[in-house]
Amino acid sequence: MSDTDPILSGRDLVKTFGPVVGLNGADIDLYPGEVLAVIGDNGAGKSTLIKCFSGAHEPDSGAMKVAGQPVLFRSTHDAREAGIETVFQTLAVSPALDIAANLYLGREIRKEGFLGQVFRTLDKKRMRAEAGRHLQDLGIGTVQNITQAVETLSGGQRQAVAVARAAAFGSRVIILDEPTAALGVRESARVLQLIDDLRGRGMPVILISHDMPQVFEVADRIHVQRLGKRAAVITPQSHTMNDAVAIMTGALEVDEAEQALGPVRPVVG
């Protein structure tokens, strides 16, 4: 695999739900170190597309690769094992659990020795210490108490926990489906900063968002999804926000030669 090969790719993906067509031959490529925004109208198939890579959906047909290897994920667990972490549009945190427990949901650290192996006793102290470190790493200073139940956090802090969880465990790719839809201006800015930090660490990110200024600020490339397919890939430099909206609605078509189908960022480290 060379540096210019995609870390994640999908070809001709089809996913139907009974009579409803979610994906109608969709392609996607994510290159190392980049932030790829995915935009499109409601129902264009953005969530369905990324759910194939999150293990939440199995495509009916088509090919998926991660790091050059063909993959088929049967569960979100499979996708996580492959290094892909997703913050879903419908936020998957457990409100009654504390922050550390949420970070480690599904991959709890057990105590060493007999207690852990036989009674599956959780090593809460270690989880809290490590959760605190993860949040610190991500610069989420407003969450002071790691033992605070997530239901007592603000929407933005909750989102930060979900993003922190993904950032802490995603080893290859992080997918964020509308991470700022419910957030205020300051909280959105913080999530945007997190995305930038992730890119700074060389972690590729897929960001689904309806917020055009945000997309144009943070994305290296912009995948426009329309009617279950990739309609075009543009960049903030090659096209305007008006162009992007026109492509979304089908008012503008872009020749392949004018698209950013390959990487546009120099690959880091």
Ligand SMILES: Nc1ncnc2c1ncn2[C@@H]1O[C@H](COP(=O)(O)OP(=O)(O)OP(=O)(O)O)[C@@H](O)[C@H]1O
């Ligand atoms: N589990 C499901 N069962 C039935 N239909 C579904 C299911 N998931 C998605 N769909 C349908 O597939 C199409 C694509 O949906 P999807 O959620 O991928 O759109 P989206 O681009 O993420 O939209 P939004 O911007 O509103 O989040 C829609 O017509 C939707 O109704």
Ligand SMILES: [Mg+2]
């Ligand atoms: Mg969606």
